[in-house]
Amino acid sequence: MEMSEQPRSRRQTRAAILGHLLQSGGMFRPPLAKAVRLSEASLSRILFDLKAEGLIEEVRRPAPYVGGPTGLVSLDNSVALAAIELTAQRLSVGVGGLSGELHYTERLPLPKTPTVESVGRVFHDALQLLQDWTRRRRVRLSQIGIAIPGLGRSSVSDNPIIPCDVRLTRGVLGEMFAGVPVEFTNSVVAHATFHRCRTEDYPFTGTHLFVFVGQGVAGAWMEDPIEADALLPVELGHMVFGEGGPRCRCGHQGCVEAYTSLPALAELLGVPEPELLHLGAEWVNAIPISSRVRQELRRRLFRLGLAIGNTLNVKPCPAVAISGWPSLLAEEDRKALVEGIDACLLGGRKFAGVSLAFVPPSNGNDPNAALAFAAFCLACRGGMPAASVEAA
Numbered sequence: 001m002e003m004s005e006q007p008r009s010r011r012q013t014r015a016a017i018l019g020h021l022l023q024s025g026g027m028f029r030p031p032l033a034k035a036v037r038l039s040e041a042s043l044s045r046i047l048f049d050l051k052a053e054g055l056i057e058e059v060r061r062p063a064p065y066v067g068g069p070t071g072l073v074s075l076d077n078s079v080a081l082a083a084i085e086l087t088a089q090r091l092s093v094g095v096g097g098l099s100g101e102l103h104y105t106e107r108l109p110l111p112k113t114p115t116v117e118s119v120g121r122v123f124h125d126a127l128q129l130l131q132d133w134t135r136r137r138r139v140r141l142s143q144i145g146i147a148i149p150g151l152g153r154s155s156v157s158d159n160p161i162i163p164c165d166v167r168l169t170r171g172v173l174g175e176m177f178a179g180v181p182v183e184f185t186n187s188v189v190a191h192a193t194f195h196r197c198r199t200e201d202y203p204f205t206g207t208h209l210f211v212f213v214g215q216g217v218a219g220a221w222m223e224d225p226i227e228a229d230a231l232l233p234v235e236l237g238h239m240v241f242g243e244g245g246p247r248c249r250c251g252h253q254g255c256v257e258a259y260t261s262l263p264a265l266a267e268l269l270g271v272p273e274p275e276l277l278h279l280g281a282e283w284v285n286a287i288p289i290s291s292r293v294r295q296e297l298r299r300r301l302f303r304l305g306l307a308i309g310n311t312l313n314v315k316p317c318p319a320v321a322i323s324g325w326p327s328l329l330a331e332e333d334r335k336a337l338v339e340g341i342d343a344c345l346l347g348g349r350k351f352a353g354v355s356l357a358f359v360p361p362s363n364g365n366d367p368n369a370a371l372a373f374a375a376f377c378l379a380c381r382g383g384m385p386a387a388s389v390e391a392a
């Protein structure tokens with residue numbers, strides 16, 4: 001008998017199991033049963049199905065429990081997922097497994113001034129490469145995950161950051177990879193999923209806000225366990241601070257993104273953006289920062305803190321994880337960001353009980369975030385064919 005408070009569909013139960021395995025990397029049966037609120041007998045029946053479908057594997061291992069050895073359950077690495085990630089510089093495509101290793105990666109540069117047509121051609125080339133690679137190796141894809149920066153919630157074809165026709169790409173995918181489930185998402189959601197599933201000792205398990213400071217600045221609401229409809233992007237990067245200020249790529253002036261994105265940071269440091277990208281995490285040691293620039297850097301971090309704090313004022317949340325260049329700074333510099341949150345969060349940060357953690361930047365690792373997102377999509381539909389999900 002199930003021990004859940006409310007009835008769950010077969011899809012939801014399978015999704016809960018796969019989601020926990022994805023986030024943990026592997027679990028013994030007793031704690032897994034507890035985590036998904038199932039009796040060990042019920043769990044056993046579902047694991048039998050998942051194993052028969054090639055979605056999980058199990059190794060007998062001595063476990064630290066009374067009752068001797070039990071099964072260590074993990075996701076089956078023979079499941080093949082395709083990952084496609086669009087960034088400001090390139091389009092990355094890859095094929096990988098459920099535990100995050102990539103077997104194939106190709107990175108296609110975007111033209112200097114991308115248009116809907118030229119980006120469409122790069123997409124077409126990337127999909128052709130993907131089709132050739134999977135056909136030659138007779139690889140059957142179980143899921144395709146695609147991450148697009150700034151992808152809106154309401155209108156899927158409207159993407160002001162990099163011109164790209166999502167509807168058209170979806171159509172091409174449907175023809176080239178008939179029957180393979182395809183999901184598009186905002187890059188911030190993909191990066192949030194990547195960190196939640198792949199960052200060792202990720203600081204939060206419960207509900208929190210994930211903030212990504214890269215080419216743009218954006219957030220995603222994270223729930224536990226992660227569920228498809230609970231992953232919502234939040235455009236906190238386009239919070240405008242008064243009139244004037246630097247022009248943002250969204251067309252407005254004075255957005256927090258125009259002060260704190262990677263391009264804005266490059267300009268402040270007086271370094272060409274490609275050089276900053278090339279340095280990666282090393283830039284903090286490689287680029288000397290004058291005291292004047294450092295002061296301005298802290299002012300901008302404070303502003304980013306205000307944007308995060310105000311987001312929490314609108315939708316209270318107990319924790320915030322911040323990924324991106326601010327994570328690389330010394331604590332003395334990061335303090336400005338924390339003070340910004342404190343300065344506008346209703347009642348202050350301590351009173352509001354908001355925990356903060358910095359996680360490493362994940363920009364430049366494309367298409368790893370899209371791969372994590374593809375694994376997440378497969379887990380969310382319980383590993384079932386897309387068509388049967390509604391019926392389940």
Ligand SMILES: [Zn+2]
Nearest residue numbers: 238248250255
């Ligand atoms: Zn903006």
